[in-house]
Amino acid sequence: MNAAAREALTVSGLTVAYRSDAGWLPVVEEASFTVREGEVLGLAGESGCGKTTVAYAMLGERRPGSRVMAGTVLLESQDVLAMPERDLQLLRGARISMVPQNPxxxxxxxxxxxxxxxxxxxxxxxxxxxxxxxxxxxxxxxxxxxxxxxxxxxxxxxxxxxxxxxxxxxxxxxARPRVVVLDEPTTGLDVTTQWRILRLLRQLRDRFGTAMLYVSHDLAALAQICDRIAVMYAGRIVEVAATRVLFAAPRHPYTRALLAAVPSLDRPPEAEPALKGSLRRDELPPGCPFAPRCAFALPACAVTPQALVAIGVGHEAACWRWRELDGGLRALAHAD
Incomplete structure (x- = not known):
């Protein structure tokens, strides 16, 4: 991907909520990212983190029971979220399209x-x-x-x-759209077929310069096709980096836990899970949403939210302790 490529899609401050007994519950909070021409941006995270809700919002789709509370999705200087349904029907498939999970x-x-x-x-x-x-x-x-x-x-x-x-x-x-959104496109396929589909997508991206947003919980698949990856937890993007940088030097504990959970021949099968517990939206603190599951959280982490901050060229993380993570999780744990 050319680093100087134009932005094909720009998402700013996207907040989406679902109706609940207690009112509107945010499932995506202030998500912001760009996808450039000829780039594949991965959106990674556990099931329920809000990544599919983001994917549908790219096309102006409102999932049942949901409401866009704030934000913009700019495609060729037009806000998709502000377009009437008639215009959206002409937009979908022509300028932006989706490859859903289950063909x-x-x-x-x-x-x-x-x-x-x-x-x-x-x-x-x-x-x-x-x-x-x-x-x-x-x-x-x-x-x-x-x-x-x-x-x-x-x-x-x-x-x-x-x-x-x-x-x-x-x-x-x-219709040769400018942007294609892929929602878990290889789920349910055997490994060989998955590899062939990923290779096909790379070839099509290279041939036509199509911008792609690839949504998946499978980091191994994202590593094969994505130029950059945005990691999402509990509706918030917690880290964004070039794929190689993210895998080599993650700076958010959640990203590191996800990477540690990827099957590896170097890790014995009886090794303790890197990511414990489960995502509970009804128990999220006002600060970092990952704090209840984070082995390295400070008392302030649960109270004061940290926004994404630039920590390198094209690398952002939302963690108060990102500098300390440079030594690795094992070193940080002993430091405490």
């Missing part, structure tokens, strides 16, 4: 796959009739379906999970 539920079971790709082209007035069919076949070839005519004529249930996901990717790229 089987994203495809219409009673329609052949090729026709579903054609519908995207026709809806956005890119091609129609014979031209749309020809372009749909080209798209199926571009996403690695070797027998494009055969794939065109098959129904979703006649395709494997990996083939279904390639069809969904073809639909997402049909």
């Amino acid at each position: 089987a539920t994203s495809l219409t079971p009673t329609m052949i796959c090729g026709r579903q790709v054609m519908e995207v082209l026709e809806y956005h007035r890119i091609a129609a009739g014979t031209a749309a069919r020809r372009r749909a076949l080209e798209l199926l070839e571009e996403v690695g379906l070797r027998d494009a005519p055969g794939a065109f004529a098959r129904y979703p249930h006649q395709m494997s999970g990996g083939q279904q996901q390639r069809v969904v990717i073809a639909m997402a790229l049909a």
